[in-house]
Amino acid sequence: MNRRTILKSAALLPFVSPSTELVTSAPTARKRSVRFAYMGDTHITPETKPMEGVAKCFHHAQNQTDKPAFFLHGGDVIMDALKQDRTDVQKQWDAWHTVVKADNSLPIEYCIGNHDIWGYEQAQTDPMYGKKWAVDLMKIGNRYRSFDRNGWHFIILDSVQMTPENKWYTGFIDPEQLDWLKSDLAKTDPKTPILILSHIPIFSPTGFYSQQNVKNGNWTISGGLVLSNTPDLIKLFYQYPNVKAALSGHMHLLDRVEYNGVTYLCNGAVSGNWWKTEMHEQTKAGYALFDLYDDGTVERTYLQYR
Template sequence: MKRKDFLKLGSAAAGLSIFPDILSAKEPASKRSLRFAFLTDIHVKPGSIPEEGMAKALQHVRKLKKKVDFIINGGDSIMDALAATKESTQTQWNLFHKIMDQENSLPVYPCIGNHDVYGWFQKSPDTTDPLYGKTWAVKELKMTERYYHFTKGIWDFIVLDSTQLNPAGGYIGKIDEEQLTWLKSKLAEIPSDHHISIISHIPILSICSGLFFNKTEPNGDLKIQRNLMHTDFLELKKIFMQYPNLRSCLSGHIHLQDEVRYLDVSYYCNGAVSGGWWKGAYQEFKPAYAVFEFFNDGTCTREMVNYE
């Protein structure tokens, strides 16, 4: 064998010994991720369209080519408990559990939506009923508290209860004083090398909150009502700015979709599984859910999925 041929053969052999290491090299830590589905505003109720729609959305999640690790339920699991009777509320929760049990095996992290709250809008509510208010939703969603924290790798999730009763009527998007104290304490506990995402049913910040009614006021103003976006946003913003590792806030409620980048925090409003409350699209947005991918470098991506 000629020397130059030997050297070529030797080089080729060396290359073969190197390439397997390259091909099997571990993915860079910055690119490792967790992936989850965000399903919000399911609004299930008896009827073929909402029942089949909820089932179809969960089936779609299950059949994703790139699998998700878990589901976050963004609230408004049932059509409405605010003004419903006890019997109607129980029927809706039973239906929700039946479909979840049949169509989902993933871990689910729930959030309380305004329509999950029992009795606030009844004409003569029994406020002494142990199920009155959020107690029933906490029980049905198997939550230890109405707000809580969980960790996935180096990502910390804080789930808020963003619906507060307005004594003058209706409800307000905000967190109460007890919850605010807890939030400040929890944020301070999270290691600075972890990334933080906050979940709320009502958006903390959202342009869609001003577009919900699809019109302007008679004087031309866009109006954001106090039940459509957090009224305590400015206070929360000051807190968030103390934590550069706070990366995102995820919400539902508006049935519309937006993404707002503000002071290095990404705010996502994630449409609705029910679309226009099971009457097709709401404005321009069809029934959908979101798939998020959270990376170890603190970045994230969102894909909105029209599952029909």
């Protein structure tokens, strides 16, 4: 290389360097819209372990230096109302409200879980039978609803439908609620990012966790684990690119799925293995901090609180 070539190469350098930087630099910086804490499957009872556990979880979230603005509860607040009598269910709700009053100062937005529904057979004529009791105590007005907060639209679905014929439940969005969902999505500004919450996952690989879900060599994932009308929902969400995230609980397992531009997140459980052990399968008991951004992106941090 002679002197002239060296000078020529050197002269090129300033042009190469800035243009490389331009290519790699990020587009306009996103801004955080809100931080909230997701807690779900608290399954509280009037016993010490669950009451102390839930209290610890509330404190852990509220003591963060970067504090959440509110809690989103993914359902299964209490251990079980489906098969219990009035006195027993009342005690569980009392335990929940005792802890909330003593250990939480943030607003809580609730979603109904299968164990929050009062399905006690002898109570079928009671006005509180079914979802009414939970709707009243959660102060949510209706079993499904939507609201706007910090530039995001939140849709809280009622994913659990009772099946009195076998005294159980299954997961799907009933026709009346589906019509409401369609119109709610249609009237939301296409520039507003949307977050959906359902207790039972809309789309999740967690149904594959157990060998019990294999029958005669084939997977049989019940509607009690993943909603049975998920295909309708996937098609619906595909029409609305502003649907960005769909959160769930129910499985007590942690997952994250990206599909058609929607991030589906199943968010573990505060109760772990229903307060028996800290782990359920490979997921530890915990709650999640969510950061939502104005460009529609979502970040989750799953934390242990003990």
